[in-house]
Amino acid sequence: MIVMPSMDWTLLRAEIKERTAQLAKLKEIFRQNISQPVERVIEQINPILRGWVNYFAVGDSSECFSFVRDWVEKKVRGHLMRARERSGLGWKRWSRKWLYEKLGLYNDYRLRRPWSLLKVQPAESVT
Numbered sequence: 001m002i003v004m005p006s007m008d009w010t011l012l013r014a015e016i017k018e019r020t021a022q023l024a025k026l027k028e029i030f031r032q033n034i035s036q037p038v039e040r041v042i043e044q045i046n047p048i049l050r051g052w053v054n055y056f057a058v059g060d061s062s063e064c065f066s067f068v069r070d071w072v073e074k075k076v077r078g079h080l081m082r083a084r085e086r087s088g089l090g091w092k093r094w095s096r097k098w099l100y101e102k103l104g105l106y107n108d109y110r111l112r113r114p115w116s117l118l119k120v121q122p123a124e125s126v127t
Contacts, residue, residue, distance in 0.1 A: 019064050022052050023071060030075050038079050042105055045072065049106040057112045065109040076105060 026045055033041045049072065053065065076099060077089040100107040 015064075018056075019068060022048075022068065026072065026075070030079065034079075034082070038076060038083070038103060041079060042076070042103055046104070046106045050108070053106075053109055057110070060111070062111055065111075069107075069109050072105070073099060076103070 025048060029044050029048075030041065033044065049068070052068075056064070073096070074089055077091070077094065080094065081088055081090050099105050
């Protein structure tokens with residue numbers, strides 16, 4: 001983790017070490033649940049992804065987030081294909097929209113910039 005002082009804010013940036021630890025944790029869940037339905041696997045990985053993303057969302061982690069999102073999507077696709085005893089990752093079979101909306105795979109990988117959030121709402125003008 002690199003802490004970068006920027007103005008009055010401290011930014012966290014996920015580095016390769018944190019990303020590798022996160023992927024190892026997720027890989028273990030996928031290994032433990034090879035024969036389980038994909039819905040059960042997603043129930044287990046969503047809270048882990050949500051917590052990790054929320055921790056690093058204030059910093060500059062967009063490249064790391066997209067790597068993790070793509071990795072998780074490939075693992076879920078592989079899990080689905082393995083359950084159907086087929087090879088490949090099912091790129092033509094399932095769309096991203098289907099994975100995220102129908103299966104409920106975590107998809108809120110956006111950065112939150114503290115300086116862009118308003119602390120006080122502007123007063124309404126009375127005319």
